[in-house]
Amino acid sequence: MSRMSDTWILAAQCPSRLGTVDVVTRFLKEQQCYITELNSFDDRHGGRFFIRAEFRPERDVFHEESFHADFAARASEFDMQFELTPPGKRTGTVILVSKADHCLNDLLYRYRTGQLPLDIRAVISNHPDLEPLATWHGLPYHYLPISPETKLEQEAQVRKIIADTDAELVVLARYMQVLSPDMCELLAGRAINIHHSLLPGFKGAKPYHQAYEKGVKLVGATAHYINNDLDEGPIIAQGVEPVDHTHYPEDLVAKGRDIECLTLARAISYHLERRVFFYSGRTVVFGN
Numbered sequence: 256m257s258r259m260s261d262t263w264i265l266a267a268q269c270p271s272r273l274g275t276v277d278v279v280t281r282f283l284k285e286q287q288c289y290i291t292e293l294n295s296f297d298d299r300h301g302g303r304f305f306i307r308a309e310f311r312p313e314r315d316v317f318h319e320e321s322f323h324a325d326f327a328a329r330a331s332e333f334d335m336q337f338e339l340t341p342p343g344k345r346t347g348t349v350i351l352v353s354k355a356d357h358c359l360n361d362l363l364y365r366y367r368t369g370q371l372p373l374d375i376r377a378v379i380s381n382h383p384d385l386e387p388l389a390t391w392h393g394l395p396y397h398y399l400p401i402s403p404e405t406k407l408e409q410e411a412q413v414r415k416i417i418a419d420t421d422a423e424l425v426v427l428a429r430y431m432q433v434l435s436p437d438m439c440e441l442l443a444g445r446a447i448n449i450h451h452s453l454l455p456g457f458k459g460a461k462p463y464h465q466a467y468e469k470g471v472k473l474v475g476a477t478a479h480y481i482n483n484d485l486d487e488g489p490i491i492a493q494g495v496e497p498v499d500h501t502h503y504p505e506d507l508v509a510k511g512r513d514i515e516c517l518t519l520a521r522a523i524s525y526h527l528e529r530r531v532f533f534y535s536g537r538t539v540v541f542g543n
């Protein structure tokens with residue numbers, strides 16, 4: 256899930272047109288940059304093109320500002336929007352949790368071992384249970400309890416922590432509170448939730464119990480961006496685990512934990528590596 260930290264990432268999208276691959280690859284060659292990974296997709300239904308290149312400069316000095324300005328001039332001819340990400344970037348992140356600890360525990364292991372290039376700046380929860388886990392990792396833990404009367408005030412406190420820490424990414428690691436429309440607007444495209452079912456199936460609370468009642472033969476997890484339609488945000492990654500009639504709801508909950516952790520970590524990795532593009536309420540994902 257981790258990537259070579261010496262490569263740059265150029266992610267771009269534009270209206271479909273002849274020459275869109277060439278404008279990227281030719282520019283990188285002219286800039287003496289060696290392409291180590293290249294993905295592209297052209298959506299013939301919507302007439303939209305997507306490309307992602309990982310590259311390594313083959314010259315001694317690489318000036319990001321002039322590279323960006325020079326490519327912007329080329330990209331403008333194709334009405335191309337792009338993003339350039341430097342090697343080894345660690346993304347400022349805040350993690351929201353409630354009581355379930357498995358996803359937080361897994362993320363903190365991947366953070367501590369460098370597998371996910373995160374700069375975790377705070378853990379926020381509406382319960383006190385997971386403070387020891389955050390503290391062991393040397394991370395600030397903000398216990399912000401919620402009641403129906405204090406939900407909006409609590410969310411204002413969450414918003415302030417996100418702003419004060421200058422967090423770019425917000426991860427809902429089994430955070431069991433619905434975010435307000437204003438929060439969803441603030442966090443559009445940068446808040447990732449793990450839902451413990453194969454969406455769009457079994458939305459809302461207790462999806463494993465819903466699945467049990469339906470006698471499913473697969474349980475799953477879905478990592479998606481948050482939006483105002485509960486559990487309907489653009490999907491980034493999904494994972495499945497076979498189950499059968501011998502599994503009761505508590506067994507499904509237990510079997511689902513690993514796939515939730517892996518699916519969330521995979522989605523975060525894709526986000527950090529600019530492998531995810533938004534498109535018509537869905538995503539284009541250049542996975543690895």
Ligand SMILES: Nc1nc2c(c(=O)[nH]1)N[C@@H](CN(C=O)c1ccc(C(=O)N[C@@H](CCC(=O)O)C(=O)O)cc1)CN2
Pocket residue numbers: 427430431432433434435439448449450451459460481482483484485486487488
């Ligand atoms: N605006 C959004 N907020 C959240 C989303 C989302 O997609 N859009 N995903 C949820 C996570 N989630 C399922 O994955 C989920 C969490 C909570 C609930 C819910 O009914 N919560 C109740 C309170 C439950 C409790 O106190 O234990 C509520 O908020 O009133 C449903 C689904 C995270 N937020």
